Amino acid sequence: MRLPLRNLECLWGEEKLIKIVKRDQPSRAIFFLTPILAIFLTLVAGGLIFYILGFKPFEALKFFFIVPIADNYGLSELLLKATPLCLIAIGLSFCFKSNNWNIGAEGQLTFGAIVSGGVALLFYDQEGFYILPIVILAGAIGGMLYASIPAILKTYFNTNEILVSLMLVYVSKLILDYLVVGPWSNPEGFNFPETRQFSDSARLPLLFEGLRIHAGIYLALAAVVISWFIFYKTFLGFQMKVSGFSLKTAKYAGYKGKKMIILVFLISGACAGLAGVGEITGPIGQLHREVSPDYGFTAIIVAFLGRLHPVGIIFASLVVAITYLGAETAQIFMQIPKYTGQVFQGMILFFLLASDYLLFFKFKFIGSKK
């Protein structure tokens, strides 16, 4: 990694009190500390922004980060938002670990929601224990199908998966738009752009009466455990690790590169699809235009904030989920636009990338030259 070192070498005039030196090896402790540093810096910068906007910084931060989760309802909402973020980020970490840059999880989520929603609509007037599993499976398959497009194009036509997966996001959103306005719109729905309500048998059960947190959280937790097992205990995980460090080495070791690319995309797509199922069969209960407030994109931040480690991703998804809730509270109590939430998400990623500099370099105090 080449960084513009020379401008930073001399921080205080001629006397060079601080020098930036390359570390002999990336620091393991810093590896896990930088996400915390990034969150801290985000809070500082956020406070500063609130101050400039004319709010009291501490009060504003309290509305943003503490008030929303101060009661049971708030905690339930936190888990509700963290669930899809965690699930998608786990899936994405399969891709990112192995040097595949799938940034179209939002599209895979949407397509998973379309397929599972379509299946749920087939059963809209039926009840039965078998309905929910079919709906869930359909969502996973939908996500996988959609993720297979950039994977196949990458392996057989050498296309760039970043562009393809990103552009497919908009395609899937338009397909959803067409379906809920057109063929799938609720015949008794007064032309609102939404489908019928799913039957109760197609809904994920709620965990607590009166709270919205649903059984989807078990899917996320299962994904955490399974991914941990795959990453650290299986040949597939080992191959992903090797490919992530060096594709040349993977080739030399004789790993089947194409097969792995397709596999990690399928896993990633399945997770995003399941997140889509969780949304429409959990809190929403039908298909409409906005099945996801950009969970698929935000999960990219979650994956990196969690250092692509399953446990790290759990914490990261909780942190990032707060920004969703905080943005809503801040809008209600302080009349700040809810897009502030995205500003915070952006800042987290920005500060994380910036503090990654510390992985490879350290400050060294060398004293005055006099």
Add this chain to the structure above:
Amino acid sequence: MNTNLKISNVTKIYPGCIANDNVSLEFNSGKIYALLGENGAGKSTLVKILSGVIIPDEGKIYLNENNLQLNSPLDAKKNDIGMVFQHFNLFETLSVFENLIIDSDEQRESLREKIDSIMKKYNFSIDLDIPVLNLSAGQKQKVEIIRCLIRSPKVLIMDEPTSVLTEQETSELFLSLKKFSEEGILIIYITHKLKEVMQLCDEVAVMRRGKLVSVSQIKNENLESLANKMVGQNLKTIKKKKANISSDQLIKITNLNFISEDPFETNLNDINFSVNRGECLGIAGISGNGQSELFQVLSGEILSDKNSIEFNKNYIGDLNPQERREYMVAFSPEDRLEQAAIPQMKIFENVALNNFKSSNFFNNGLINEKKIREHSKKIISDFNVNTDNIDLKSQFLSGGNLQKLIMGRELITSPDLLICFNPTWGLDVGAINYIHETLIKINEKNKSIILISTDTDELLKLSDKISVINKGKLSKIMSADEVTSEKLGVLMGGGEID
């Protein structure tokens, strides 16, 4: 006006490698200078320092007695130093004209006139208004040259300019360079191609392993003397004892071709050879002549026609490296840190990269860590790797110990054939001796070796038969007894012997 460029005691150190070790050189306009050296000799670092891309740790650069502070490529441009890199820096979708004016603040119209007059003067014919992607490699290079000429440079540096050119384009380039030189532009020409140096240049500076080894007039040199200076010649000739090589053929390569889509790679042209059991075939050559491609074709990283490689009566040309390992072939690539091992992974994880079915590292898709650890411990003790901690990240091993680990990983299963590429590159004397002894022992056990190396001494010491690769073609295969370093020098430089 006379231009004088002086490099004074320049040193640049990277972690684990001294790229330029106290290099001092002086150039005067009116001559064409060659900077010659193998890949990794430090010549690219030196010219990057001259063009402001890299800042040296120590040393000064003077242009006409003025000490230059080159902190960025812009500083180099301001000081009339122009540079044409090996990989072009052009925007493919912009027009030629747009590419030419992109870093200039002059008026478009006056620039157009200037460019037209430059093209007329040097007989370049390029349509200024078509996108760069429609140009041939030679034309793209001309665009880069014109971009330098707009600024009327005093110094023009060409980094490996002919690697993507056809013969025709090369001779055109040489004519232009001679013209520039006559007009007083100081030309520094970086290359590892000896013939070009003989053809074009007046003086030659040779670099090896970061050090300047010689500066001389071309008229006092020939292909062979330059080749020897480049790869380093050491007169001690310890040869291994002539082993009893069986007549039992182990591997046979027939009509092997490789045509690369990447213009920076070398095509392999009709390779034929065979190796018997217990024999070591050395392949000599100046780096960049197809060695890397040949290694990859032999290892299976690049697949070829099934029948082109016959190993132990099996045709394995279409098998990947892992499948070839099952036939008891082992590979030790040149690049220890980026290919043969992963520095960020632990020793035992690196051992698991080489995964024979019989070694049972992975059962039903699960990692069998216990097995890998046992195996790693055995490698460490059998091959003298200087650590007893297999949880150590391999980046903490010295180059020699890492190479022992890699050799150990490849050899512990007693393969019938080892294919290795520059196995002692960058190692200290002790490690080199150890590796050499190991390779000799392999032959003594009636196993075979294909040794691709740019180190002539090493080849003369270890090989039973030697061939030279030049521009992707193998010379005839000679018995090691009849080979002298003079003969090798001629062949490496692209010459012919009877």
